[in-house]
Amino acid sequence: MARSPLTRDEVLEAAAALVKQHGPAALTMRKLAAELGTAVTSIYWHVGNRESLLDALVERTVQDMGAISPTGRTPAERVVSVARRLRRELRERPHLIAMVHERGLTERMFLPAQQALVHEVRAAGLHGTRAADAVRAIQFQIVGFVLVERNRERSPVQSPAETDLWEPGALPGDPSLSRALSRPPDPERLFLLSVRALATALLGPPSR
Structure with a gap:
């Protein structure tokens, strides 16, 4: 069964999950592509380069925090x-x-x-x-x-606690x-x- 076309929202969701779990340093275009089962070129097409991706993640976080x-x-x-x-x-x-x-x-x-x-x-x-x-x-x-x-x-383990x-x-x-x-x-x-x-x-x- 053919995979449905990748969307920008799916890319951002996967990128956010990687950052949440491992921090920004762990977010590479190659790792993100592997998570999504797609080519690196597809990631670039949806979000641009890594800096553009980080900017998009920041904007998404700002918007998510507004839903209170x-x-x-x-x-x-x-x-x-x-x-x-x-x-x-x-x-x-x-x-x-x-x-x-x-x-x-x-x-x-x-x-x-x-x-x-x-x-x-x-x-x-x-x-x-x-x-x-x-x-x-x-x-x-x-x-x-x-x-x-x-x-x-x-903090390190305290002794005495x-x-x-x-x-x-x-x-x-x-x-x-x-x-x-x-x-x-x-x-x-x-x-x-x-x-x-x-x-x-x-x-x-x-x-x-």
Whole structure:
């Protein structure tokens, strides 16, 4: 059975998969052609040279990051939904995000998520500088959390580990706290805890 004609979208999908798994250095036209079962000349015909391919991947990543739709009944819930989706997108494609950053398109990439946050903080009654501060604080929390996560994942093995530093008797009068600190952190739980607390504080009545 004859193979259907190769499309540009298929080329970009395969290229994105290679970059996600192995990083930009692993993306060669020959390897991409092998993945697709086609000739190298066919890849060039669809996307041009390697630099043009990388540019197309960056543009595709920027567009993919724009597909964030808030969910939830309240502005705070919808802010949390945007934060969770953005964190997931950033964690799933670190190499592609790095390529976007290297080409100076990071702010453009984050604009759709920022616009979604603007809509929700305005729905909560915030305007002007207070609204702008809320949007940026939430955005910084998301990006900063992801950076800390990745740094912890890539750091060398620690000795003693964080979990070794809190023995049961380390905090007299509060053994449950010692036990909790001796367990590995749950990043998903901590992320939701921090974003919900931040959203609730920022979208609530101003402090006096």
